Amino acid sequence: MSPQSPSSAPAVxxxxxxxxxxxxxxxxxxxxxDKRRWIDxxxxxxxxxxxxxxxxxxxxxxxxxxxxxxxxxxxxxPGITVMALVPNLRGAQAALAAGVxxxxxxVSASLAHSxxxxxxxxxxxxxxxxxxxxxxDALAPHVxxxxxxxxxxxxxxxxxxDEGEVLRIAAACAAAGADDVGLSDTxxxxxxAQVRRLFRRLAAEIGDKAGAAHLHNTRGLGLANCLAAWxxxxxxxxxxxGGLGGCPYAPGASGNVVTxxxxxxxxxxxxxxxxxxxxxFAARQPLQAGLPGEPLYGxxxxxxxxxxxxxxxLP
Amino acid sequence: MSPQSPSSAPAVxxxxxxxxxxxxxxxxxxxxxDKRRWIDxxxxxxxxxxxxxxxxxxxxxxxxxxxxxxxxxxxxxPGITVMALVPNLRGAQAALAAGVxxxxxxVSASLAHSxxxxxxxxxxxxxxxxxxxxxxDALAPHVxxxxxxxxxxxxxxxxxxDEGEVLRIAAACAAAGADDVGLSDTxxxxxxAQVRRLFRRLAAEIGDKAGAAHLHNTRGLGLANCLAAWxxxxxxxxxxxGGLGGCPYAPGASGNVVTxxxxxxxxxxxxxxxxxxxxxFAARQPLQAGLPGEPLYGxxxxxxxxxxxxxxxLP
Numbered sequence: 001m002s003p004q005s006p007s008s009a010p011a012v013x014x015x016x017x018x019x020x021x022x023x024x025x026x027x028x029x030x031x032x033x034d035k036r037r038w039i040d041x042x043x044x045x046x047x048x049x050x051x052x053x054x055x056x057x058x059x060x061x062x063x064x065x066x067x068x069x070x071x072x073x074x075x076x077x078p079g080i081t082v083m084a085l086v087p088n089l090r091g092a093q094a095a096l097a098a099g100v101x102x103x104x105x106x107v108s109a110s111l112a113h114s115x116x117x118x119x120x121x122x123x124x125x126x127x128x129x130x131x132x133x134x135x136x137d138a139l140a141p142h143v144x145x146x147x148x149x150x151x152x153x154x155x156x157x158x159x160x161x162d163e164g165e166v167l168r169i170a171a172a173c174a175a176a177g178a179d180d181v182g183l184s185d186t187x188x189x190x191x192x193a194q195v196r197r198l199f200r201r202l203a204a205e206i207g208d209k210a211g212a213a214h215l216h217n218t219r220g221l222g223l224a225n226c227l228a229a230w231x232x233x234x235x236x237x238x239x240x241x242g243g244l245g246g247c248p249y250a251p252g253a254s255g256n257v258v259t260x261x262x263x264x265x266x267x268x269x270x271x272x273x274x275x276x277x278x279x280x281f282a283a284r285q286p287l288q289a290g291l292p293g294e295p296l297y298g299x300x301x302x303x304x305x306x307x308x309x310x311x312x313x314l315p
Numbered sequence: 316m317s318p319q320s321p322s323s324a325p326a327v328x329x330x331x332x333x334x335x336x337x338x339x340x341x342x343x344x345x346x347x348x349d350k351r352r353w354i355d356x357x358x359x360x361x362x363x364x365x366x367x368x369x370x371x372x373x374x375x376x377x378x379x380x381x382x383x384x385x386x387x388x389x390x391x392x393p394g395i396t397v398m399a400l401v402p403n404l405r406g407a408q409a410a411l412a413a414g415v416x417x418x419x420x421x422v423s424a425s426l427a428h429s430x431x432x433x434x435x436x437x438x439x440x441x442x443x444x445x446x447x448x449x450x451x452d453a454l455a456p457h458v459x460x461x462x463x464x465x466x467x468x469x470x471x472x473x474x475x476x477d478e479g480e481v482l483r484i485a486a487a488c489a490a491a492g493a494d495d496v497g498l499s500d501t502x503x504x505x506x507x508a509q510v511r512r513l514f515r516r517l518a519a520e521i522g523d524k525a526g527a528a529h530l531h532n533t534r535g536l537g538l539a540n541c542l543a544a545w546x547x548x549x550x551x552x553x554x555x556x557g558g559l560g561g562c563p564y565a566p567g568a569s570g571n572v573v574t575x576x577x578x579x580x581x582x583x584x585x586x587x588x589x590x591x592x593x594x595x596f597a598a599r600q601p602l603q604a605g606l607p608g609e610p611l612y613g614x615x616x617x618x619x620x621x622x623x624x625x626x627x628x629l630p
Contacts, residue, residue, distance in 0.1 A: 159623030189621040191583035192542050219621075220576035220614035221583075223539040227507050231546075261535035268506035268536075299535035306504040306534075308474030 010274035012266055013049055013236045015212055016042055016259055018287070019070070020051040020085050022244030023063050025255065026294055032066040034290025036073045041283035042241065046275040047259075049081040050074060051104065051238075055091035071098040083146075087118055092132040096140050103136070104146040105129055106184070107173055109166040110155035113186070117150075122165075126172040133177025146180045147173035148214055152198065154189030163198060167205050180211030182236070185225065188218020188255070192228035199232045212236035215257050217243060217297075222257040223265055230271070237262060242284055242296030260284075260298040267311050277305060325589035327581055328364055328551045330527055331357055331574055333602070334385070335366040335400050337559030338378050340570065341609055347381040349605025351388045356598035357556065361590040362574075364396040365389060366419065366553075370406035386413040398461075402433055407447040411455050418451070419461040420444055421499070422488055424481040425470035428501070432465075437480075441487040448492025461495040462488035463529055467513065469504030478513060482520050495526030497551070500540065503533020503570070507543035514547045527551035530572050532558065532612075537572040538580055545586070552577060557599055557611030575599075575613040582626050592620060 019039060023030055030038075035052075042050055052074045058065035067084065074082040083102040084095045095103050107125040108114035114122050129147050136143050152166045170181045183198060195213070203210040213229040213236070215222055226237055243258035263275045281301045288296060334354060338345055345353075350367075357365055367389045373380035382399065389397040398417040399410045410418050422440040423429035429437050444462050451458050467481045485496045498513060510528070518525040528544040528551070530537055541552055558573040578590045596616045603611060 154621055154623070156622055159621075187621070188618065191580060193584040218614065218618045219579055220573065221538055221580055223536055224542045224580060227539045227542060258535065264534055265506060265536055265539060269508040299533065303503060303533045306469055306474075306502070307471055308469070 010048070011235070011271045012230070012273055014047060014259060014263060014266075014273050014275055015049040015051065015083070015236055015238045016047045016241060017051040017214070017238045017256065018042075018240035018242070018244045018259070020054050020083075021238075021256060022240040022242075024054065024061065025245040026063075026291060028291055028294065029063050030290040032069055034286060035066070035070050037286040038241075038283065038290060039070070039074050040077075041279070041286050043077045043080055045279035045283050046273070047280075048079065048274060049083060049102070049236075051083040051085060054085035054087070055094040055098070056087055068094070068098040071095075071100055075099055081144075086132070088128055089131045089135065092135055096135065096143060100143065102144040102146060103132065104148055105132060105178075106150045107147045107169060108150045108155075108186075109169050110151040110158050110161050112157035113151045113155050116157060122169050123172070126169065126176050129173050129178050130176035137177070144179045145177065146182060146211060147178040148182045148184045148212070149173070150184045150186040152183040152190075153185045153194055154187055156187045156189075163201065166198065167201055170202055171205050174206040174209045179209065180236075181206060181209055182212035182214055182238075184214035184238075185216045186214075188216040188221075190215060190225050191221060192224050195225045195228040196232045199229050199234050203233060210234075212238050214238040216255050217257050218255060223261060226257060226262060227265070230266075241280070241287055242298055244287070244291075244294070244296065258298040258300075260300045264300040264305075277311065325363070326550070326586045327545070327588055329362060329574060329578060329581075329588050329590060330364040330366065330398070330551055330553045331362045331556060332366040332529075332553045332571065333357075333555035333557070333559045333574070335369050335379075335398075336553075336571060337555040337557075339369065339376065340560040341378075341606060343606055343609065344378050345605040347384055349601060350381070350385050352601040353556075353598065353605060354385070354389050355392075356594070356601050358392045358395055360594035360598050361588070362595075363394065363589060364398060364417070364551075366398040366400060369400035369402070370409040370413075371402055383409070383413040386410075386415055390414055396459075401447070403443055404446045404450065407450055411450065411458060415458065417459040417461060418447065419463055420447060420493075421465045422462045422484060423465045423470075423501075424484050425466040425473050425476050427472035428466045428470045431472060437484050438487070441484065441491050444488050444493050445491035452492070459494045460492065461497060461526060462493040463497045463499045463527070464488070465499045465501040467498040467505075468500045468509055469502055471502045471504075478516065481513065482516055485517055486520050489521040489524045494524065495551075496521060496524055497527035497529055497553075499529035499553075500531045501529075503531040503536075505530060505540050506536060507539050510540045510543040511547045514544050514549050518548060525549075527553050529553040531570050532572050533570060538576060541572060541577060541580070545581075556595070556602055557613055559602070559606075559609070559611065573613040573615075575615045579615040579620075592626065
């Protein structure tokens, strides 16, 4: 298999969310030293944007009690974008104080999910985006603010989510000062036709503020949905090493798209990711060491690279 | 999630290969009575083409010793296409004697794989297609003959497989009398850009004799590759219930594309398959009963159908 039509690049940005999204879904708390080693290995593999933690009350989420320390460590790596999730203005204050490069805020398009998750309506969350963007303007204008529209493709609480409402909330976030607005398949309900339609509409609505695809693999459609998003121009993809996070069902099920398989797909297609697959596979070791017994997913690491494999050449 | 743009249909034909391809890869021999129940359940779920067995010497493959009996049973179901794999003319004689509706013959595009697998060159296999088509013309002109070009996307023995050679062998099979010529990712090396390119070239080369996509999930790209094939006009897809068959690696790996996930993807997209997902999930029971302890894959059966799910309406 030889790569096809290499483009100038990296042609896609793989945004690794394991240290935040992945860890937030597991029971065991990973020691800070292990988080550091894992992040080092992710950087060594060539990942250039890493969501390293969330800034939430430690009482609610002990896993993230060391958020500021993890950010400090990640910042020692030059050239990467250190990203943190925040649920509100208070979290954003802490994230800015820690020195992150980018903040992401989940804004649910489903009223039921939004109320259950953050006890606010979607429109109240848009006001949170506005407050955070204002704080950023005042304190750290170089920091990027992303809004991720969760339950954009369906909601386990309310079922279908109106696409017009998704786009309305996305546009409101952009108008409130978000630099990027992505769409998240929080519940693993997206399908390729929907992914193409919704990302096309997003770009039509907010232009180059249209952001990342955060897709799940709950029903096995993760990579097909990523391909669908790529087809309509999405160039930033969230995924997690070993598929950590989301809702693990029995064999092979995982919440998040598996970074290893996603990178393999793009590199095989000749779409340069900047990520070295062998080093990426090696980054599973510190992850596993920090979470003994936690199942890791990913079929490419298990199967190995194909005979005759060569990565997409650097542009 | 509501289905999108239903088409007149079934818009795709899901060709279930589990009873042949799946069983050929497992160690335990499934009793004939269990095979019958499994096939009954597949038919009840709405599958309309089933590869029920292969006609090979029983000494080589005890699993298929009851091939004629299995065909006889499958033929009791009106309206389905009963298909069998044959490796050569002798197998085709047995298949025709048993009364199959369709014969499929694997023709490898890789010289190394072809020699290792059937001790013949690809061109010698084309002659086998010609002989089988001639036999069919003489004995049972209503029977269809399919050639499946194996290792079309790469070979574990020789690495890359020249695409020109794939198309030359495919065209030769069509000229030799095959009704359909499909492409098989025998080794799980295909990627979406390659799938699109090769199926486009196949259609350009042999027109409406361009046949099924037989894709594997070895590195997690199975559904993405099916989507890619669908995008360029492929309308017949091989898959196996529970992902049975192929080369199972650790968690979630399976050789064949999982029928349950494939049907879910198409139905979610509004592409009518004619298959009822709940009945399809139920068909796992007789499969599991006939192969106790054998791991079954498939993420949609584990996750369940999404809230608010409704299948693509019948046209």
